[in-house]
Amino acid sequence: MSDQRNKVLKQFSQEYKRTDDGFHKKVHGYFYLRYNKLYVYLMKMGLNKMLPKPHKLVMPPGEHNKEAMEAVSMFASHTGRKSMSIETSDYHAKVLRVEDAAKFFKLEQDLNLPDLPKTIIPFEVARKTIIKNPESLCVIDCPCREARGEEGCYPRDVCLVLGEPWVSFALEYGEESNARRITQEEALRIVHLQHEAGNVHSIFWKSSQNDRTYAMCNCCACCCTALQGHNYVHSPMMASSGYKCEVDIKQCISCGACTEHCNFFALEIKDGTLSYQPEKCYGCGVCESICPNGAITMRRDDPLISEPLDLDVLIPKYTPKE
Secondary structure (H helix, E strand, O other): OOHHHHHHHHHHHOOOOOOHHHHHHHHHHHHHHHOHHHHHHHHHHHHHOOOOOOOOOOOOOOHHHHHHHHHHHHHHHHHHHHOOOOOOOOEEEEEEOHHHHHHHHOOOOOEEEOOOOOOOOOOOOOOEEEEEEEEEEEEEEOHHHHOOHHHOOOOOEEEEEEEEOHHHHHHHHOOOOOOEEEOHHHHHHHHHHHHHOOOEEEEEEEHHHOOEEEEEEEEOOOOOHHHHHHHHHOOOOEEOOOEEEEEOOOOOOOOOHHHHHOOOOOEEEEOOEEEEOHHHOOOOOHHHHHOOOOOEEEEEOOOOOOOOOOHHHHHHHHOOOO
């Protein structure tokens, strides 16, 4: 093992407590990041049979993936089972409007929000919104799109890893994912381009990443494993952005542009008229941007139910004084 790899592995290990629970999380985190494509492929395999039209999935090639299959399968199955309850889910996300997603790539100091209210992060497990060295960023190929082979959407390099030690680990061990370091400006460009493409921005937490924030997904309902779990098996992996869309029927021309891009299936054309199901809306804001007639605007949801993960508001309010 090279000196650099030793250094990265040591930094990674130092994030975890020296307890049985800390050791379990560390091993899980290692296999999740080291074999990310295989991990997500196995999660998609479990979900695939429950989709209306199952996808043809492609296992990541290579002997190293075959050798790691048993361990990775154990951890992926564990995560899949846990994800069916908001009380136990240890791998989950918060939907962000593009305006709130962009703020993660303008940070000049470490982000330390260890105890946000459940109106923002409703999950019991993995809640610490902490990013060390926020200027340290890398992009990897989306494992959800990769699992679908050539049928998966493009571009592939849309998943963003945030802060240390996760970025250094991904760069050192992420040959399969084409991990490459990027600047904050490049990350912002990816976020805005994916918003224009109609994709959802989601910030992720995972128990195996020491219960912390570690990545931002910019994906679509046809590929994203978390979105498919949410839409088709009602897995509570996604938390609402804190916004809902509001439709001005007088302005709406029922063109269907918003229905084609709604990743939560909250909008559809019925008998020539736009139908909106607010209980399905998670406030990603894609419909507002895509509407050619300005008929859709985003409004704040009930703050007792869901609040935005808006760093401008939350940093001064919830950063520990000490």
